[in-house]
Amino acid sequence: MSLIHKTAAELGALIASGQASAAEVAEAHLDRIEQVEPKVRAFLHVDREVTLEQARAVDERIRQGEKLGPLAGVPIAHKDIFATRDMPTTAASKILEGWRPPYDATVTARLRKAGLVILGKTNLDEFAMGSSTENSAYHATHNPWDLTRVPGGSSGGSSAAVAAYQAPLSTGTDTGGSIRQPAAVTGIVGMKPTYGGSSRYGLIAFASSLDTPGPFARNVMDAALLHAAFSGHDPMDSTSIDAAVPDVVEAASNADIAGMRIGVVKEFGGEGYQQGVLNRFHDAVELLESLGAKVVELSCPSFTTALPAYYLIAPSECSSNLARFDAMRYGLRVGDDGTRSAEEVMALTRAAGFGPEVKRRIMLGTYALSSGYYDAYYGQAQKVRTLISRDFEAAFHQVDVLISPTTPTTAFPIGERADDPMAMYLADLCTIPSNLSGNAAMSVPIGLADEDNLPVGLQIMAPVLGDDRCYRVGAAVEKALESRWGGPLLKEAPAL
Amino acid sequence: MSVMAYDEALERYEPVLGLETHVELGTHSKMFCGCSTTFGAPPNTHVCPTCLALPGSLPVANEMAIESTIRIGLALNCSIAEWCRFARKNYFYPDMPKNYQISQYDEPLCFDGYLDVEVDGRTVRIEIERVHLEEDTGKSTHVGGATGRIQGADYSIVDYNRAGIPLVEIVTKPIPGTDRLAPEVARAYATELRELMRSLGVSDVRMEEGSMRCDVNVSLMPRGSSEWGTRTETKNVNSLRSVERSVRSEIQRQAAILAEGGRIIQETRHFHEDTGMTTSGRSKEEAQDYRYFPEPDLVPIAPDPVWVARLKSALPELPAVRRKRLQAEWGVSDHDMESMHNADAIEIVEATIAAGAPAADARKWWMGELARRANESGKALADLPITPAQVARVTELVASGTLNDKLAREALDGVLAGEGSPDEVVASRGLQIADEGELATIVEQVLAGNADAVEKVRSGKIAAVGALVGGVMKASRGKADAARARELILEKLGVSE
Numbered sequence: 003m004s005l006i007h008k009t010a011a012e013l014g015a016l017i018a019s020g021q022a023s024a025a026e027v028a029e030a031h032l033d034r035i036e037q038v039e040p041k042v043r044a045f046l047h048v049d050r051e052v053t054l055e056q057a058r059a060v061d062e063r064i065r066q067g068e069k070l071g072p073l074a075g076v077p078i079a080h081k082d083i084f085a086t087r088d089m090p091t092t093a094a095s096k097i098l099e100g101w102r103p104p105y106d107a108t109v110t111a112r113l114r115k116a117g118l119v120i121l122g123k124t125n126l127d128e129f130a131m132g133s134s135t136e137n138s139a140y141h142a143t144h145n146p147w148d149l150t151r152v153p154g155g156s157s158g159g160s161s162a163a164v165a166a167y168q169a170p171l172s173t174g175t176d177t178g179g180s181i182r183q184p185a186a187v188t189g190i191v192g193m194k195p196t197y198g199g200s201s202r203y204g205l206i207a208f209a210s211s212l213d214t215p216g217p218f219a220r221n222v223m224d225a226a227l228l229h230a231a232f233s234g235h236d237p238m239d240s241t242s243i244d245a246a247v248p249d250v251v252e253a254a255s256n257a258d259i260a261g262m263r264i265g266v267v268k269e270f271g272g273e274g275y276q277q278g279v280l281n282r283f284h285d286a287v288e289l290l291e292s293l294g295a296k297v298v299e300l301s302c303p304s305f306t307t308a309l310p311a312y313y314l315i316a317p318s319e320c321s322s323n324l325a326r327f328d329a330m331r332y333g334l335r336v337g338d339d340g341t342r343s344a345e346e347v348m349a350l351t352r353a354a355g356f357g358p359e360v361k362r363r364i365m366l367g368t369y370a371l372s373s374g375y376y377d378a379y380y381g382q383a384q385k386v387r388t389l390i391s392r393d394f395e396a397a398f399h400q401v402d403v404l405i406s407p408t409t410p411t412t413a414f415p416i417g418e419r420a421d422d423p424m425a426m427y428l429a430d431l432c433t434i435p436s437n438l439s440g441n442a443a444m445s446v447p448i449g450l451a452d453e454d455n456l457p458v459g460l461q462i463m464a465p466v467l468g469d470d471r472c473y474r475v476g477a478a479v480e481k482a483l484e485s486r487w488g489g490p491l492l493k494e495a496p497a498l
Numbered sequence: 499m500s501v502m503a504y505d506e507a508l509e510r511y512e513p514v515l516g517l518e519t520h521v522e523l524g525t526h527s528k529m530f531c532g533c534s535t536t537f538g539a540p541p542n543t544h545v546c547p548t549c550l551a552l553p554g555s556l557p558v559a560n561e562m563a564i565e566s567t568i569r570i571g572l573a574l575n576c577s578i579a580e581w582c583r584f585a586r587k588n589y590f591y592p593d594m595p596k597n598y599q600i601s602q603y604d605e606p607l608c609f610d611g612y613l614d615v616e617v618d619g620r621t622v623r624i625e626i627e628r629v630h631l632e633e634d635t636g637k638s639t640h641v642g643g644a645t646g647r648i649q650g651a652d653y654s655i656v657d658y659n660r661a662g663i664p665l666v667e668i669v670t671k672p673i674p675g676t677d678r679l680a681p682e683v684a685r686a687y688a689t690e691l692r693e694l695m696r697s698l699g700v701s702d703v704r705m706e707e708g709s710m711r712c713d714v715n716v717s718l719m720p721r722g723s724s725e726w727g728t729r730t731e732t733k734n735v736n737s738l739r740s741v742e743r744s745v746r747s748e749i750q751r752q753a754a755i756l757a758e759g760g761r762i763i764q765e766t767r768h769f770h771e772d773t774g775m776t777t778s779g780r781s782k783e784e785a786q787d788y789r790y791f792p793e794p795d796l797v798p799i800a801p802d803p804v805w806v807a808r809l810k811s812a813l814p815e816l817p818a819v820r821r822k823r824l825q826a827e828w829g830v831s832d833h834d835m836e837s838m839h840n841a842d843a844i845e846i847v848e849a850t851i852a853a854g855a856p857a858a859d860a861r862k863w864w865m866g867e868l869a870r871r872a873n874e875s876g877k878a879l880a881d882l883p884i885t886p887a888q889v890a891r892v893t894e895l896v897a898s899g900t901l902n903d904k905l906a907r908e909a910l911d912g913v914l915a916g917e918g919s920p921d922e923v924v925a926s927r928g929l930q931i932a933d934e935g936e937l938a939t940i941v942e943q944v945l946a947g948n949a950d951a952v953e954k955v956r957s958g959k960i961a962a963v964g965a966l967v968g969g970v971m972k973a974s975r976g977k978a979d980a981a982r983a984r985e986l987i988l989e990k991l992g993v994s995e
Contacts, residue, residue: 085554098553105547107554204554210794240558240796319794322586325597326551330656344592344654371588371789380791 005030006495010076010170010224017064017075024064024075028057028119031077035121035168038498043143044153044163046082047089048122053077056088057119064117073227074117079169081160082123083130084110084215085204089120093206094138095128097327097334097355107204108239109173109215112232121169124159128357129324130180130208132156133429136420137359144416145188146496147456151413154184154429157218161188164218167495171228172218177208178312179409179433181216182445186408186459189447189491191225191476192218194433196466197440198243200229201236207323209316210241212437220492222446222476226254229469245467253470257478260294264475265401267463268301270432276411278451282458283407286448286479290405293478300397302404304389308435309427311386314370314379315438320360321367327355362423391439398465403475406432408445408459436463444472446479447491457491500754501775504678504746507718507753513680514726515673515745516715517624519691521666522634522708523566524701529633529664530557530600537707541657549662551595556795559584563664564607565809566700567631568801570666571608572810573694574626579607581800584631584793589786593636593656601632601667603790607799613694614818615686616839617679619832624687625671636661666700672715672726680716680749685742688712689840692738693817705736712741714769716748718756727752728762732769732776744769748776824848828857834865841869843879846886853890856897863889867907871914884913891920904976905929931979937970940978941986944969955991963987 005013005027016022032050039045060075080086083093085103087110092098106114113120127137135143135158143158145151146166153162157174161184164172174181176194185192193216200215207213217228229250236242266287271280291297329335329351330344337350356364370379397404409429419425436443445459460479464471484490502510528535531548547555568578585603608629614621637660642652668691676683692710695703703710717729730752732744747769752762766779815823821844825835828851838844843864850860864879868889872879892909895901901909901924912923924930932940944966945952951969954962963984970983988994 085552091553093553101553103547103552103554105552105555203556206553207795238558239556241794318791322588322598322789322791325588325590326553326595328590328592328597330592331550331595332552344648345590348590368789371791373787373789376789376791 006034006167006170008170009221010073010219011227013076013170014072014074014227018070018072024057024060024117024119025054027075028053028077028121031121031169034495038166038168041144041149041498042146042162042166042168043141044079044124044159044166044168045122046092046094046125046138046140046159049089052088053119053121056114060117060119070117071231073171073231075119076117076171077119077121077169078113078228079122079124079160079163079172080110080113080120081126081157081173081175083126083175083206084173085206086110086120086123089123091123091206093129094126094140095355095357095360096139097351098332099334101333103204105204108201108236109232110204113173116231118171118231124157124163124172126159127156128360129206129320130156130175130177130213131320131359131363133179133183133426134414134416134419135159135184136416137357139357142416145413146498147189148413149498150415151456152187152416154187154409154413156180157184157192160218161185161190161192164188164190164220165492165496166498170220171224173228173232174216174218175205175208176214176216176433176437177212177316178437179430181218182408182433182443182459182461183429185218185445186447186461187413187457189457190218190220191222191444191446191480192216193225193229193444193469193472194436194442195229195233195469196243196442197437198241199247199442199467199469200233201239201242203236203238207319209319210323211319212316214437221490222473222480223251223254226250226473243467248467248470250470250473253473254477256474257481259290259475259478262295262403262475263401264290264295264297265300265397265404266297267305267404267406268299269303269305270406274410274428275407276451276453278453279407279409279411279458281452282449283460286405286460289479289482290475293482298401300400302390302393302397302435304386304393305435307386308390308438309431311383311390312430312434312438313366313427314383315387317363317367318370318380319367321364321371324356324360324364327352359423387438390435394435394439394441394463394465402464403468403471404463406461406463408432408461412451412454412456412458432461439466441466442469442472444476446476448479448483449491500758501747501750502753502757504750507749508678509721511718511720511749511753511756512674513676513745513749514717514719514729515670515676515680515684516729517670517673517684517687518713518715518731519668519688520711520713521570521668521695521701521703522710523563523664523666524699525560525562525566525664527560528662529560529563529631530662533662535663537709539659541655541659544659545661549595550658557600559796559799560664563631564799564801566664566698567607567629567666568806569698569809569813570668570695570700571611571629572806573698573813573816574608574611574613574629574668576608576611576626576629578801578806579605579609579799580803581605581798582607583798584796585790586793588789591635592654593638593658593661595636595658595661599632599635600793600796602630606630613687613690615683615690616818616836617682617686619836620679622676622679622683622686624673624683627669627671629666629668632665632667634660634663634665674726681742681745684714684745685738688738688741689842690817697814697817697820699814705738708734708736711736714741714744714748716745716752717762718749718752720756727756728764730762730765730767730776732767733779735769737771740769740771743774744776747774751776828861830857830861834861838865841865841879843869846879849886850889853887855890855893859893859896860889863893863910867910871910882914883916884910888913888920895920895924899931899979900924901929902931902976902979905931908976930977932974932977937974937978937983937986940970940973941983941990944973945987945990952991955987955993960993
């Protein structure tokens with residue numbers, strides 16, 4: 003079997019045992035990128051030489067006998083929202099076109115330390131604002147299952163790259179579902195760790211209290227290995243949790259869920275949900291029961307108010323976070339002809355540099371934080387946030403994990419929702435509550451929808467620092483389905 | 499601009515004061531990153547991703563700055579918050595890298611305190627509303643244009659070395675009832691606050707370098723009224739003297755407007771050292787909306803009460819207490835103590851006494867001769883090129899009879915001129931009281947040359963001896979011990995007092 007068909011764990015083992023070199027493995031993936039990238043368009047930046055240089059350096063470290071982790075030499079596609087010293091970092095915005103950070107994000111640094119080889123920077127919705135990757139200022143990305151459809155978003159470049167076998171692993175960030183939703187619609191595994199479980203340092207901020215870096219992979223174990231490689235306390239991020247990372251790798255290898263209590267969130271299902279999605283979800287519930295889990299339905303009433311609360315909190319924070327893009331110190335500068343004031347240059351630059359969705363959210367957030375409106379909007383949304391956390395707490399007294407469909411529908415056609423922000427926002431209906439409360443949540447593939455043969459994801463939600471439970475349930479589902487299907491959902495690289 | 503005479507203004511109106519003081523903390527590193535806070539480095543050399551607000555960077559709070567702020571709060575008799583947060587204050591300005599300042603809003607670290615100040619023998623209690631922690635901005639320099647302000651400048655340059663230096667803001671409650679002493683009270687408060695910061699060792703509080711800056715709020719209400727008037731805020735007043743002058747001039751300006759039936763505009767104003775007047779800055783009537791919200795990049799601060807109690811018990815002796823103690827030790831009057839305080843001489847006098855000088859002598863030299871020199875050269879006492887130990891040595895030389903007052907002044911001259919230590923100056927300038935033999939010879943000469951005076955003294959006009967002593971001093975070029983010369987003259991003339 004060709005190198006691109008190996009799992010990340012297999013590649014790591016081959017490289018560690020000297021049966022393959024990191025450079026060889028990187029080259030195989032770079033070739034695949036070259037071959038299918040014109041159709042998928044998952045990347046904003048690929049630099050073959052920089053990547054091969056990294057790979058050769060890892061080979062050298064291995065030759066020197068350096069003790070590296072299980073993913074040493076394994077290539078990875080990196081979301082273009084993490085600062086990288088050796089590659090441009092743009093957040094898919096014109097305002098940062100060509101910007102090269104003088105520093106590495108903590109996640110980037112930890113990838114390098116673990117010996118992962120960065121293949122390139124993946125596309126996203128500008129500043130991670132969107133659910134389809136169509137809001138990228140550069141180009142849209144195509145779903146490898148059906149090139150006319152979106153790969154989800156905002157981490158759509160990362161999901162597409164893994165689903166297209168351009169990379170075995172990728173990074174994403176999840177603010178309202180930006181890892182789980184793209185994973186679901188591209189048929190791969192995506193994990194949003196507990197907020198504070200992975201460092202935000204060097205991650206270009208969208209909404210600080212929600213942004214969470216996490217892994218993508220084609221199987222649960224690979225996701226766990228990547229999760230373990232870059233997570234854990236970071237003194238550079240004050241909101242990072244100073245506690246041991248749950249043993250996700252052990253959980254991923256322990257697929258036993260007999261006796262586990264699993265809650266189905268009553269509020270997620272029914273009207274507005276695609277029938278094929280609901281069918282696969284019901285199959286998954288039966289599967290979990292057949293594996294010995296005790297499945298109960300329970301209600302989390304505040305979850306229905308999560309979406310509006312999110313669309314006040316996230317824009318409010320982004321209106322402040324994006325204020326730094328002012329043409330003064332880095333990035334785009336427009337209108338600086340010696341006659342205009344600093345204020346005019348700032349305004350012209352921001353008008354030219356931000357896309358429509360980013361502007362919409364900045365304006366929304368600026369309004370929500372305004373004096374006289376704060377209590378009614380931002381203040382009220384924070385109260386809803388507290389209610390959502392309480393619903394989770396109450397639920398986790400009764401069950402070990404909660405489940406729901408990851409998204410109400412399968413991948414929608416490119417362009418379908420581009421002019422309808424409300425329809426776009428609904429893609430994150432089921433994923434947003436976990437961002438507001440900060441708990442761990444994963445999406446694993448559970449088959450194809452009957453009507454369109456496109457992937458459906460199961461969302462597994464666990465308490466704060468209960469990330470390992472997601473992996474345990476995810477691994478159990480994956481194992482059972484693989485034996486039923488005779489292999490993974492994505493058996494081989496799509497022809498494209 | 500018309501102004502009203504101060505006395506008349508006070509007859510008709512009663513001032514209400516308020517002060518907001520920013521103090522840059524003397525921590526080694528900045529508030530939210532590890533960059534150095536040293537003043538005077540080449541522009542934009544003490545910067546990093548965080549204080550330049552590069553995309554993706556995050557703040558981490560400086561624990562030492564939080565500790566210093568709590569100590570300031572405790573010294574100002576404040577309550578310390580059990581739980582509080584940082585907040586973002588959003589506004590665009592090129593010298594503010596993030597275009598928001600991390601500050602505190604409705605949850606300050608310290609609140610509800612007071613500071614007592616002495617003015618004109620009276621104790622005035624200044625109530626403190628809050629003490630909170632925030633970060634400084636970068637520093638803009640506007641090049642070209644007449645005013646040095648951004649309006650009209652050809653271009654501006656920004657130095658981000660200052661961006662992110664921890665800044666403590668101390669806000670008073672409105673201060674009514676100071677009456678005609680308002681300017682002095684404002685100055686006394688700023689002085690006391692500065693000393694407090696120094697005694698706590700939390701800041702170098704150099705107003706001229708901007709490490710302490712006062713915003714002075716003034717409003718007037720007509721006598722007999724109980725409703726406060728509209729206030730103005732004079733920003734960034736940067737010397738104690740200017741604090742006092744700006745209050746005085748603002749009272750006079752507002753009084754003139756009110757007397758003509760005008761209306762005070764709520765605005766920020768700037769104080770000009772040269773004219774002693776304030777001019778209009780930015781109008782606050784269209785109040786800027788800072789869209790404060792809790793800083794999501796930082797976790798709340800919840801100071802451990804045990805830690806706070808420990809900080810409280812470890813506070814140093816505070817300046818007012820210390821002054822009372824020193825006054826008793828030195829045996830000086832209230833008036834002398836206050837004038838030493840106002841001249842910022844207490845520390846230096848104390849050091850001189852510690853170096854061996856008697857209290858009265860230390861005070862006499864610093865508040866007399868040296869204060870005069872400082873005044874002439876426009877320097878602070880502490881900035882004169884002479885140390886307390888050197889002054890103590892001069893007083894010792896006088897006490898031992900090596901120098902008299904006149905020679906001592908010459909010795910100080912020499913030290914101030916950089917000629918070395920007092921002993922070196924005495925040696926190099928040949929400053930030495932004449933010895934007994936020398937003195938006797940000079941007395942003989944003077945008596946021989948002043949027959950008239952000699953006759954007067956002999957006939958009982960003892961007062962005439964002064965002229966003879968003067969003659970001796972002149973002939974010795976000041977090196978004689980005047981008292982001993984007088985004794986010798988009387989002895990030679992056989993006259994006793």
